[in-house]
Amino acid sequence: MERPTVPGIATNGLPVLPQDVAADTASPARGKAMKEALLQKLRPPPLEYSWDFWHDRQGRDKKPSWANEGQNAPSSDNTNGGDDSVEYESRLVKLETISDAKQFWSLFNNFDLGDLKLRDSVHLFHTGVKPVWEDPRNVKGGAWTFRVPKEKAAQFWKEVACMAIGSQLQDAIDNSKKRFTFIDDICGISYSVRFNSHLISIWNRDCENTEGVEKLKKVVLDNISPELALRENQHYYKKHSDHTGFRPPMAGGEK
Structure with missing residues:
Protein backbone atom coordinates (compact mmCIF):
# COMPACT_ATOMS: atom_id res chain seq x y z
CA MET A 1 0.00 0.00 0.00
CA PRO A 44 14.70 31.97 18.01
CA PRO A 45 15.39 35.50 16.75
CA PRO A 46 17.74 37.46 19.03
CA LEU A 47 16.60 40.70 20.63
CA GLU A 48 18.36 43.95 19.79
CA TYR A 49 19.43 44.21 23.44
CA SER A 50 19.69 41.62 26.18
CA TRP A 51 17.58 42.31 29.27
CA ASP A 52 17.88 41.45 32.96
CA PHE A 53 14.78 40.63 34.99
CA TRP A 54 14.92 41.85 38.60
CA HIS A 55 12.74 41.45 41.68
CA ASP A 56 12.62 43.99 44.51
CA ARG A 57 11.82 41.95 47.62
CA GLN A 58 10.91 44.94 49.84
CA GLY A 59 13.34 43.91 52.54
CA ARG A 60 12.02 40.38 53.11
CA ASP A 61 14.69 37.82 53.93
CA LYS A 62 12.97 34.96 52.16
CA LYS A 63 13.66 34.68 48.45
CA PRO A 64 10.70 34.39 46.07
CA SER A 65 9.72 30.86 45.04
CA TRP A 66 10.66 31.49 41.41
CA ALA A 67 14.26 32.58 42.15
CA ASN A 68 16.95 30.18 40.99
CA GLU A 69 18.43 27.95 43.66
CA GLY A 70 21.63 29.35 45.08
CA GLN A 71 21.09 32.83 43.62
CA ASN A 72 21.78 35.70 45.99
CA ALA A 73 20.90 39.35 45.91
CA PRO A 74 23.70 41.36 44.31
CA SER A 75 25.89 43.22 46.77
CA SER A 76 25.56 46.99 46.71
CA ASP A 77 28.19 48.98 44.82
CA ASN A 78 26.59 52.32 45.61
CA THR A 79 29.35 54.79 46.44
CA ASN A 80 27.34 57.81 47.50
CA GLY A 81 26.81 56.81 51.11
CA GLY A 82 23.04 57.05 50.95
CA ASP A 83 21.63 54.47 53.36
CA ASP A 84 18.26 54.31 51.58
CA SER A 85 19.91 53.58 48.23
CA VAL A 86 22.15 50.89 49.71
CA GLU A 87 19.16 49.25 51.43
CA TYR A 88 17.16 49.33 48.20
CA GLU A 89 19.97 47.74 46.18
CA SER A 90 20.38 45.01 48.78
CA ARG A 91 16.77 43.96 48.18
CA LEU A 92 17.22 43.43 44.44
CA VAL A 93 17.47 39.90 43.10
CA LYS A 94 18.36 39.31 39.44
CA LEU A 95 16.25 36.37 38.33
CA GLU A 96 17.05 35.90 34.66
CA THR A 97 18.78 37.32 31.59
CA ILE A 98 16.77 37.40 28.35
CA SER A 99 18.45 37.58 24.95
CA ASP A 100 15.91 36.15 22.49
CA ALA A 101 12.16 36.03 21.87
CA LYS A 102 11.78 32.48 23.16
CA GLN A 103 13.27 33.39 26.55
CA PHE A 104 11.05 36.46 26.73
CA TRP A 105 7.82 34.52 26.17
CA SER A 106 8.94 31.71 28.46
CA LEU A 107 9.37 34.27 31.24
CA PHE A 108 6.04 35.99 30.62
CA ASN A 109 4.10 32.76 30.28
CA ASN A 110 5.48 31.27 33.49
CA PHE A 111 5.87 34.27 35.80
CA ASP A 112 2.72 34.96 37.84
CA LEU A 113 2.49 38.64 38.76
CA GLY A 114 -0.23 37.64 41.24
CA ASP A 115 2.49 36.13 43.45
CA LEU A 116 3.97 39.56 44.11
CA LYS A 117 3.28 41.08 47.51
CA LEU A 118 2.08 44.61 48.20
CA ARG A 119 4.86 47.12 47.40
CA ASP A 120 6.93 44.50 45.54
CA SER A 121 8.35 45.45 42.14
CA VAL A 122 9.81 43.67 39.15
CA HIS A 123 12.05 45.30 36.56
CA LEU A 124 13.07 44.48 32.98
CA PHE A 125 16.27 46.45 32.27
CA HIS A 126 19.02 46.49 29.70
CA THR A 127 21.78 44.14 30.81
CA GLY A 128 24.36 46.10 32.74
CA VAL A 129 21.89 48.70 34.05
CA LYS A 130 20.54 48.32 37.58
CA PRO A 131 17.00 49.55 38.33
CA VAL A 132 18.24 52.25 40.71
CA TRP A 133 18.13 56.02 40.17
CA GLU A 134 21.84 56.40 40.90
CA ASP A 135 23.05 53.90 38.30
CA PRO A 136 25.40 55.78 35.92
CA ARG A 137 23.02 55.20 32.99
CA ASN A 138 19.97 56.36 34.96
CA VAL A 139 21.30 59.28 36.94
CA LYS A 140 20.49 61.98 34.34
CA GLY A 141 17.15 60.48 33.39
CA GLY A 142 13.62 60.06 34.59
CA ALA A 143 10.59 57.86 34.15
CA TRP A 144 7.04 57.92 32.87
CA THR A 145 4.78 56.27 35.43
CA PHE A 146 1.34 54.95 34.52
CA ARG A 147 -1.19 54.26 37.28
CA VAL A 148 -3.11 51.26 35.99
CA PRO A 149 -6.15 49.65 37.70
CA LYS A 150 -4.90 46.38 39.14
CA GLU A 151 -7.29 44.24 37.08
CA LYS A 152 -5.74 45.67 33.88
CA ALA A 153 -2.15 46.00 35.06
CA ALA A 154 -0.81 42.59 33.93
CA GLN A 155 -1.91 43.11 30.33
CA PHE A 156 -0.69 46.73 30.32
CA TRP A 157 2.70 45.51 31.59
CA LYS A 158 2.93 42.81 28.91
CA GLU A 159 2.12 45.24 26.11
CA VAL A 160 4.64 47.81 27.35
CA ALA A 161 7.26 45.06 27.69
CA CYS A 162 6.65 44.07 24.06
CA MET A 163 7.10 47.72 23.06
CA ALA A 164 10.38 47.76 24.99
CA ILE A 165 12.02 44.60 23.66
CA GLY A 166 10.74 45.31 20.15
CA SER A 167 12.49 48.74 20.28
CA GLN A 168 9.20 50.60 19.74
CA LEU A 169 9.97 52.76 22.78
CA GLN A 170 13.51 53.45 21.62
CA ASP A 171 12.24 54.38 18.15
CA ALA A 172 10.06 57.08 19.72
CA ILE A 173 13.14 58.69 21.26
CA ASP A 174 15.14 58.27 18.04
CA ASN A 175 12.52 60.27 16.15
CA SER A 176 13.14 63.34 18.30
CA LYS A 177 15.61 66.11 17.44
CA LYS A 178 18.07 64.96 20.11
CA ARG A 179 18.11 61.39 18.84
CA PHE A 180 21.91 61.11 19.06
CA THR A 181 22.24 62.09 22.72
CA PHE A 182 22.22 58.39 23.64
CA ILE A 183 22.13 55.37 21.35
CA ASP A 184 20.13 53.43 23.93
CA ASP A 185 18.00 56.02 25.73
CA ILE A 186 15.55 53.44 27.11
CA CYS A 187 16.95 51.94 30.33
CA GLY A 188 14.12 49.62 31.33
CA ILE A 189 10.60 49.21 32.62
CA SER A 190 9.16 48.49 36.07
CA TYR A 191 5.99 46.98 37.53
CA SER A 192 5.16 47.96 41.13
CA VAL A 193 2.32 46.52 43.20
CA ARG A 194 0.22 49.06 45.08
CA PHE A 195 -3.13 48.82 46.86
CA ASN A 196 -5.71 50.10 44.36
CA SER A 197 -3.66 50.56 41.19
CA HIS A 198 -0.32 49.23 40.07
CA LEU A 199 2.49 51.42 38.74
CA ILE A 200 4.15 50.68 35.39
CA SER A 201 7.17 52.86 34.68
CA ILE A 202 9.40 53.45 31.66
CA TRP A 203 12.89 54.71 32.53
CA ASN A 204 14.92 56.77 30.06
CA ARG A 205 18.43 58.23 30.26
CA ASP A 206 17.93 61.86 29.21
CA CYS A 207 15.28 63.81 31.09
CA GLU A 208 16.30 67.00 29.26
CA ASN A 209 15.16 65.65 25.90
CA THR A 210 11.62 66.97 26.39
CA GLU A 211 10.57 66.18 22.83
CA GLY A 212 11.74 62.58 23.15
CA VAL A 213 10.04 62.24 26.54
CA GLU A 214 6.71 63.40 25.06
CA LYS A 215 7.07 61.07 22.08
CA LEU A 216 7.68 58.22 24.50
CA LYS A 217 4.37 58.86 26.25
CA LYS A 218 2.57 59.22 22.93
CA VAL A 219 3.78 55.90 21.54
CA VAL A 220 2.50 54.12 24.65
CA LEU A 221 -0.91 55.80 24.71
CA ASP A 222 -1.36 55.44 20.94
CA ASN A 223 -0.47 51.74 20.84
CA ILE A 224 -1.87 50.32 24.06
CA SER A 225 -5.07 48.29 23.62
CA PRO A 226 -8.22 50.46 23.69
CA GLU A 227 -9.60 48.67 26.75
CA LEU A 228 -6.44 49.69 28.66
CA ALA A 229 -6.71 53.41 27.88
CA LEU A 230 -5.89 55.75 30.77
CA ARG A 231 -7.13 59.18 31.79
CA GLU A 232 -4.85 62.22 31.70
CA ASN A 233 -4.36 62.17 35.48
CA GLN A 234 -3.17 58.55 35.46
CA HIS A 235 0.32 59.16 34.08
CA TYR A 236 3.16 61.54 34.89
CA TYR A 237 6.88 62.04 34.21
CA LYS A 238 9.41 62.66 36.97
CA LYS A 239 13.17 63.16 36.95
CA HIS A 240 15.05 60.72 39.17
CA SER A 241 16.89 63.64 40.77
CA ASP A 242 13.54 65.10 41.93
CA HIS A 243 12.87 62.15 44.24
CA THR A 244 13.56 62.93 47.89
CA GLY A 245 15.56 59.71 48.28
CA PHE A 246 17.87 60.46 45.35
CA ARG A 247 21.56 60.55 46.29
CA PRO A 248 23.86 61.97 43.58
CA PRO A 249 26.69 59.54 42.91
CA MET A 250 30.30 60.61 43.34
CA ALA A 251 32.18 61.85 40.30
CA GLY A 252 33.09 59.12 37.86
CA GLY A 253 31.02 59.78 34.78
CA GLU A 254 28.58 57.66 32.83
CA LYS A 255 29.35 54.28 31.37
Whole structure:
Protein backbone atom coordinates (compact mmCIF):
# COMPACT_ATOMS: atom_id res chain seq x y z
CA MET A 1 0.00 0.00 0.00
CA GLU A 2 1.29 3.42 -0.95
CA ARG A 3 2.15 5.58 2.04
CA PRO A 4 -0.31 8.52 2.37
CA THR A 5 1.26 11.90 1.78
CA VAL A 6 1.52 14.38 4.63
CA PRO A 7 2.28 18.07 4.00
CA GLY A 8 5.97 18.68 4.70
CA ILE A 9 6.82 14.94 4.92
CA ALA A 10 8.31 12.90 2.06
CA THR A 11 7.14 9.37 1.31
CA ASN A 12 10.27 8.01 3.01
CA GLY A 13 9.18 9.65 6.25
CA LEU A 14 11.85 12.37 6.23
CA PRO A 15 10.91 16.05 6.44
CA VAL A 16 10.82 18.02 3.24
CA LEU A 17 13.37 20.78 3.70
CA PRO A 18 12.90 24.31 2.39
CA GLN A 19 14.77 24.88 -0.86
CA ASP A 20 17.49 26.99 0.75
CA VAL A 21 18.07 24.45 3.50
CA ALA A 22 18.12 21.57 1.02
CA ALA A 23 20.80 23.36 -0.98
CA ASP A 24 22.91 23.76 2.16
CA THR A 25 22.81 20.02 2.80
CA ALA A 26 23.88 18.88 -0.67
CA SER A 27 27.45 18.05 0.37
CA PRO A 28 29.52 15.02 1.49
CA ALA A 29 29.01 16.06 5.12
CA ARG A 30 25.26 15.98 4.56
CA GLY A 31 24.25 14.89 8.05
CA LYS A 32 26.23 17.59 9.83
CA ALA A 33 25.20 20.24 7.32
CA MET A 34 21.54 19.29 7.68
CA LYS A 35 21.74 19.57 11.46
CA GLU A 36 23.43 22.97 11.33
CA ALA A 37 20.98 24.26 8.72
CA LEU A 38 17.95 23.11 10.70
CA LEU A 39 19.29 24.58 13.94
CA GLN A 40 19.86 27.88 12.16
CA LYS A 41 16.27 27.89 10.91
CA LEU A 42 14.82 26.93 14.30
CA ARG A 43 16.92 29.30 16.42
CA PRO A 44 14.70 31.97 18.01
CA PRO A 45 15.39 35.50 16.75
CA PRO A 46 17.74 37.46 19.03
CA LEU A 47 16.60 40.70 20.63
CA GLU A 48 18.36 43.95 19.79
CA TYR A 49 19.43 44.21 23.44
CA SER A 50 19.69 41.62 26.18
CA TRP A 51 17.58 42.31 29.27
CA ASP A 52 17.88 41.45 32.96
CA PHE A 53 14.78 40.63 34.99
CA TRP A 54 14.92 41.85 38.60
CA HIS A 55 12.74 41.45 41.68
CA ASP A 56 12.62 43.99 44.51
CA ARG A 57 11.82 41.95 47.62
CA GLN A 58 10.91 44.94 49.84
CA GLY A 59 13.34 43.91 52.54
CA ARG A 60 12.02 40.38 53.11
CA ASP A 61 14.69 37.82 53.93
CA LYS A 62 12.97 34.96 52.16
CA LYS A 63 13.66 34.68 48.45
CA PRO A 64 10.70 34.39 46.07
CA SER A 65 9.72 30.86 45.04
CA TRP A 66 10.66 31.49 41.41
CA ALA A 67 14.26 32.58 42.15
CA ASN A 68 16.95 30.18 40.99
CA GLU A 69 18.43 27.95 43.66
CA GLY A 70 21.63 29.35 45.08
CA GLN A 71 21.09 32.83 43.62
CA ASN A 72 21.78 35.70 45.99
CA ALA A 73 20.90 39.35 45.91
CA PRO A 74 23.70 41.36 44.31
CA SER A 75 25.89 43.22 46.77
CA SER A 76 25.56 46.99 46.71
CA ASP A 77 28.19 48.98 44.82
CA ASN A 78 26.59 52.32 45.61
CA THR A 79 29.35 54.79 46.44
CA ASN A 80 27.34 57.81 47.50
CA GLY A 81 26.81 56.81 51.11
CA GLY A 82 23.04 57.05 50.95
CA ASP A 83 21.63 54.47 53.36
CA ASP A 84 18.26 54.31 51.58
CA SER A 85 19.91 53.58 48.23
CA VAL A 86 22.15 50.89 49.71
CA GLU A 87 19.16 49.25 51.43
CA TYR A 88 17.16 49.33 48.20
CA GLU A 89 19.97 47.74 46.18
CA SER A 90 20.38 45.01 48.78
CA ARG A 91 16.77 43.96 48.18
CA LEU A 92 17.22 43.43 44.44
CA VAL A 93 17.47 39.90 43.10
CA LYS A 94 18.36 39.31 39.44
CA LEU A 95 16.25 36.37 38.33
CA GLU A 96 17.05 35.90 34.66
CA THR A 97 18.78 37.32 31.59
CA ILE A 98 16.77 37.40 28.35
CA SER A 99 18.45 37.58 24.95
CA ASP A 100 15.91 36.15 22.49
CA ALA A 101 12.16 36.03 21.87
CA LYS A 102 11.78 32.48 23.16
CA GLN A 103 13.27 33.39 26.55
CA PHE A 104 11.05 36.46 26.73
CA TRP A 105 7.82 34.52 26.17
CA SER A 106 8.94 31.71 28.46
CA LEU A 107 9.37 34.27 31.24
CA PHE A 108 6.04 35.99 30.62
CA ASN A 109 4.10 32.76 30.28
CA ASN A 110 5.48 31.27 33.49
CA PHE A 111 5.87 34.27 35.80
CA ASP A 112 2.72 34.96 37.84
CA LEU A 113 2.49 38.64 38.76
CA GLY A 114 -0.23 37.64 41.24
CA ASP A 115 2.49 36.13 43.45
CA LEU A 116 3.97 39.56 44.11
CA LYS A 117 3.28 41.08 47.51
CA LEU A 118 2.08 44.61 48.20
CA ARG A 119 4.86 47.12 47.40
CA ASP A 120 6.93 44.50 45.54
CA SER A 121 8.35 45.45 42.14
CA VAL A 122 9.81 43.67 39.15
CA HIS A 123 12.05 45.30 36.56
CA LEU A 124 13.07 44.48 32.98
CA PHE A 125 16.27 46.45 32.27
CA HIS A 126 19.02 46.49 29.70
CA THR A 127 21.78 44.14 30.81
CA GLY A 128 24.36 46.10 32.74
CA VAL A 129 21.89 48.70 34.05
CA LYS A 130 20.54 48.32 37.58
CA PRO A 131 17.00 49.55 38.33
CA VAL A 132 18.24 52.25 40.71
CA TRP A 133 18.13 56.02 40.17
CA GLU A 134 21.84 56.40 40.90
CA ASP A 135 23.05 53.90 38.30
CA PRO A 136 25.40 55.78 35.92
CA ARG A 137 23.02 55.20 32.99
CA ASN A 138 19.97 56.36 34.96
CA VAL A 139 21.30 59.28 36.94
CA LYS A 140 20.49 61.98 34.34
CA GLY A 141 17.15 60.48 33.39
CA GLY A 142 13.62 60.06 34.59
CA ALA A 143 10.59 57.86 34.15
CA TRP A 144 7.04 57.92 32.87
CA THR A 145 4.78 56.27 35.43
CA PHE A 146 1.34 54.95 34.52
CA ARG A 147 -1.19 54.26 37.28
CA VAL A 148 -3.11 51.26 35.99
CA PRO A 149 -6.15 49.65 37.70
CA LYS A 150 -4.90 46.38 39.14
CA GLU A 151 -7.29 44.24 37.08
CA LYS A 152 -5.74 45.67 33.88
CA ALA A 153 -2.15 46.00 35.06
CA ALA A 154 -0.81 42.59 33.93
CA GLN A 155 -1.91 43.11 30.33
CA PHE A 156 -0.69 46.73 30.32
CA TRP A 157 2.70 45.51 31.59
CA LYS A 158 2.93 42.81 28.91
CA GLU A 159 2.12 45.24 26.11
CA VAL A 160 4.64 47.81 27.35
CA ALA A 161 7.26 45.06 27.69
CA CYS A 162 6.65 44.07 24.06
CA MET A 163 7.10 47.72 23.06
CA ALA A 164 10.38 47.76 24.99
CA ILE A 165 12.02 44.60 23.66
CA GLY A 166 10.74 45.31 20.15
CA SER A 167 12.49 48.74 20.28
CA GLN A 168 9.20 50.60 19.74
CA LEU A 169 9.97 52.76 22.78
CA GLN A 170 13.51 53.45 21.62
CA ASP A 171 12.24 54.38 18.15
CA ALA A 172 10.06 57.08 19.72
CA ILE A 173 13.14 58.69 21.26
CA ASP A 174 15.14 58.27 18.04
CA ASN A 175 12.52 60.27 16.15
CA SER A 176 13.14 63.34 18.30
CA LYS A 177 15.61 66.11 17.44
CA LYS A 178 18.07 64.96 20.11
CA ARG A 179 18.11 61.39 18.84
CA PHE A 180 21.91 61.11 19.06
CA THR A 181 22.24 62.09 22.72
CA PHE A 182 22.22 58.39 23.64
CA ILE A 183 22.13 55.37 21.35
CA ASP A 184 20.13 53.43 23.93
CA ASP A 185 18.00 56.02 25.73
CA ILE A 186 15.55 53.44 27.11
CA CYS A 187 16.95 51.94 30.33
CA GLY A 188 14.12 49.62 31.33
CA ILE A 189 10.60 49.21 32.62
CA SER A 190 9.16 48.49 36.07
CA TYR A 191 5.99 46.98 37.53
CA SER A 192 5.16 47.96 41.13
CA VAL A 193 2.32 46.52 43.20
CA ARG A 194 0.22 49.06 45.08
CA PHE A 195 -3.13 48.82 46.86
CA ASN A 196 -5.71 50.10 44.36
CA SER A 197 -3.66 50.56 41.19
CA HIS A 198 -0.32 49.23 40.07
CA LEU A 199 2.49 51.42 38.74
CA ILE A 200 4.15 50.68 35.39
CA SER A 201 7.17 52.86 34.68
CA ILE A 202 9.40 53.45 31.66
CA TRP A 203 12.89 54.71 32.53
CA ASN A 204 14.92 56.77 30.06
CA ARG A 205 18.43 58.23 30.26
CA ASP A 206 17.93 61.86 29.21
CA CYS A 207 15.28 63.81 31.09
CA GLU A 208 16.30 67.00 29.26
CA ASN A 209 15.16 65.65 25.90
CA THR A 210 11.62 66.97 26.39
CA GLU A 211 10.57 66.18 22.83
CA GLY A 212 11.74 62.58 23.15
CA VAL A 213 10.04 62.24 26.54
CA GLU A 214 6.71 63.40 25.06
CA LYS A 215 7.07 61.07 22.08
CA LEU A 216 7.68 58.22 24.50
CA LYS A 217 4.37 58.86 26.25
CA LYS A 218 2.57 59.22 22.93
CA VAL A 219 3.78 55.90 21.54
CA VAL A 220 2.50 54.12 24.65
CA LEU A 221 -0.91 55.80 24.71
CA ASP A 222 -1.36 55.44 20.94
CA ASN A 223 -0.47 51.74 20.84
CA ILE A 224 -1.87 50.32 24.06
CA SER A 225 -5.07 48.29 23.62
CA PRO A 226 -8.22 50.46 23.69
CA GLU A 227 -9.60 48.67 26.75
CA LEU A 228 -6.44 49.69 28.66
CA ALA A 229 -6.71 53.41 27.88
CA LEU A 230 -5.89 55.75 30.77
CA ARG A 231 -7.13 59.18 31.79
CA GLU A 232 -4.85 62.22 31.70
CA ASN A 233 -4.36 62.17 35.48
CA GLN A 234 -3.17 58.55 35.46
CA HIS A 235 0.32 59.16 34.08
CA TYR A 236 3.16 61.54 34.89
CA TYR A 237 6.88 62.04 34.21
CA LYS A 238 9.41 62.66 36.97
CA LYS A 239 13.17 63.16 36.95
CA HIS A 240 15.05 60.72 39.17
CA SER A 241 16.89 63.64 40.77
CA ASP A 242 13.54 65.10 41.93
CA HIS A 243 12.87 62.15 44.24
CA THR A 244 13.56 62.93 47.89
CA GLY A 245 15.56 59.71 48.28
CA PHE A 246 17.87 60.46 45.35
CA ARG A 247 21.56 60.55 46.29
CA PRO A 248 23.86 61.97 43.58
CA PRO A 249 26.69 59.54 42.91
CA MET A 250 30.30 60.61 43.34
CA ALA A 251 32.18 61.85 40.30
CA GLY A 252 33.09 59.12 37.86
CA GLY A 253 31.02 59.78 34.78
CA GLU A 254 28.58 57.66 32.83
CA LYS A 255 29.35 54.28 31.37
